[in-house]
Amino acid sequence: MADVYDVAVVGGGPAGLMAAKIAGENGLSVALLERKENITAIQRSCATMFAIEDEYYFGERMYFNEEQGRLVFPVTGFSLPYTGPYKNFYAWHVYTPDAGHYIKVGDYDANVQKGNKGRLSVTYSKKELLENLLADAEAAGVKMFTGANVIDHRREGDVNHLITAEGHEFRSVFTIAADGINSRMMKLLGLNKERSFFGTLVGVSYYMTGLSLPHPEAILFPQLFHKTTQYPIMIWVEPSPYGEDEYWVYAGGPSHPDIDYKAELDRCIADSSFSNWFADAELQRKQAHVANIWSPAPTPFKDNVLITGDAGWTVEAECTMSMMSGLKAAHAVSEALREHKPNQEGVQNYIDWWKHHFTDSMDYTEFLTVLTSGLVGEDMATYLYGLVTDTLPCSLNPYNLFNNVNAAIMRNMPKIQGERPDIIAKLQSLGAMPIEEQMRNIIESGFPNT
Ligand SMILES: Cc1cc2nc3c(=O)[nH]c(=O)nc-3n(C[C@H](O)[C@H](O)[C@H](O)COP(=O)(O)OP(=O)(O)OC[C@H]3O[C@@H](n4cnc5c(N)ncnc54)[C@H](O)[C@@H]3O)c2cc1C
Structure with a gap:
């Protein structure tokens, strides 16, 4: 074990593996600490869409080039080999609870006709992606420590100390926190105190075969409601890349x-x-997830720890932004060490990049509309979604998707006013409330790791 590593990375998901690979390739001494025994075993639900191919997202215009077998990030300036399985999908259909109507995001038939050029994006194997990143990181000399559950962080003088539940200690000049959505590092650093909490998202996913779907190469999004609480239940069906x-x-x-x-x-x-x-x-396999919904970390840095991926974002950074931030953080650390600035000044370009592309350019409250748009309840949602008959623009961006749906509903305002004045009254009372008040019940039943 090196005495003091240049960088210790906490977490071996897309952000951590990318950070470790780049730091290793740049010649730094790197330790990666992952609490799972098998780094590339996927235990947590993930839709594995290459998010997002059809527009700028997190300041990037990423796409999958199947001829070269590469995932391409032209703005951030890198690409990754990917020759694993994938499935195209061509539209996103949001169904009313009675299955009587669906809102069309993207024109399925027209897009299918265009083949790869018409797709909204692809689903791909996250497992294969992680395996590729892990192989590159190992080839670059990164020391992998699995079964290493980080439970404490201390900064003493110029050195960071990480302590694991297994009783081991790792020392480093810089630390990269890539420990995911319920990050313990954010809690240990006290950075969750700078964020607002909006509840806890939980979910269960099945991989299934033998389905009979109306549009087999689309994302199907039935909206159901819980019988007693009337909470909206998000159902999501999409092609799996794995079979x-x-x-x-x-x-x-x-x-x-x-x-x-x-x-x-x-x-x-x-x-x-x-x-x-x-x-x-x-049913073939099952997974589940629990995810706290926070506002993003305003400054992704404290005590020589750089925050990357889901650890510092609102649900969810996606694998794409996680890899982008892992790469940027590793390059920033490499430059800081060459410049003999092992401190905040040395990695200021990472902090500026995060702020510019994420906190300043994406409004996290837009994401919350995914949760609040169903708060009107089943009867009203069925009526309102039923009004949208035009095909909406092809956007997969969860920060726009429900805004686009809501805008399409609003275009029917005169009709709603005539037919359902009760809905107008409900929307007005919800609209007058601050988001924290609209989400009060959701926030109160969450469990924050402050
Ligand atoms: C329902 C659902 C659907 C999604 N769909 C998509 C999608 O279609 N496309 C997409 O790109 N993304 C999707 N995501 C999001 C995606 O899964 C995450 O954004 C991505 O995995 C985040 O990467 P990360 O590296 O930041 O964190 P993670 O992938 O969560 O990795 C964190 C790693 O840190 C480890 N760890 C945690 N705590 C510790 C500790 N204390 N010590 C050591 N190790 C630790 C964990 O075991 C884990 O391996 C979805 C997520 C959910 C829940």
Whole structure:
């Protein structure tokens, strides 16, 4: 074990593996600490869309080039080999709870006709992506420590100390925190105190075969409602990259003591207006996730720890932004060490990059509309979604998606005024509330790791 590493990376997801690979390739001594025994085993639900191919997202215009087998990030300035399995999808359909109507995001038939050029994006193997990053990091000399659960961080003089639950200590000049959405590093550094908490998202996902879907190469998004609480349940069905006839089927939403999301997923499959999609379905594998919803870290740095990926963002940075920030953080550390500035000044370009591309250019409250748009309840949501008959622009950006849907609903205002004045009154009272008040119940039933 090196006495003091140039950099210790906490977490071996997309952000941490990318950070370790780049720092190793740049010639730094690097330790990567991952609490799982098997770094590339995917235990947490992920839709594995290459997010996002159809527009700028996190300041990047990324795309998949299948001819070269590369994931390309032209703005940040890098590409990665990817020759694993993938599936195109061509539209996003948001269904009313009675399955009687769906909002079309993207023109499915026209896009299918165009083939690869018409797709919204692809789903791809996160496992293969992580395996590639891990192989590169190992080839670059990164020391991997698995089964290493970081439980404490201290800064003593000019050295950072990481302590693991297993009783080991790692020392480094810089630390890169890449420990994901419920980051313990953010808590240890006290950085969650600078953020607002908006509740906890929980979900369950199944990989299934044998589905009969109306549009098999689209993302299907039935909106259900919990019977007693009337909380919106987000159901999500999309092509899985992992098997020929396989789909990823998900149910999730804000945590609530009365809601069992696995039971809701089973209800959707066995006893809902969508059950005919699943008549011959077979369950292959299950996963789940828990994710705290925070406002983004305003400054992704403290005590010589650089924050990357989900650890510092709002649900979710996506694998793409996580890799971008891992790469940028590793380059910033390399430059700081060459300049003999092992401090905040040395990595200021990373902090500026984060602020410019993320906190300053993306409004995290837009994401919250994914959660608040269903708060009107089943009856009103069914009516309102039923009004949207035009095909909406192809956007997968969760920060715009429901804004686009809401704007399309608002174009029907005169009709709503005539037919459902009760809905206007409800929307006005919700609209007059600050977001914290709209989400009060969701926030109160969450469990923050401050
Ligand atoms: C339902 C759902 C759907 C999603 N769909 C997509 C999608 O379609 N496309 C997309 O790009 N992204 C998607 N995401 C988001 C994506 O999964 C994450 O944004 C991405 O994995 C974040 O990468 P990360 O490296 O920042 O964190 P993570 O992938 O969470 O990695 C963090 C790593 O740190 C380790 N760790 C945590 N704590 C410690 C500790 N104390 N000590 C040591 N190690 C630790 C963890 O074991 C983990 O390996 C989805 C997420 C969810 C929940």
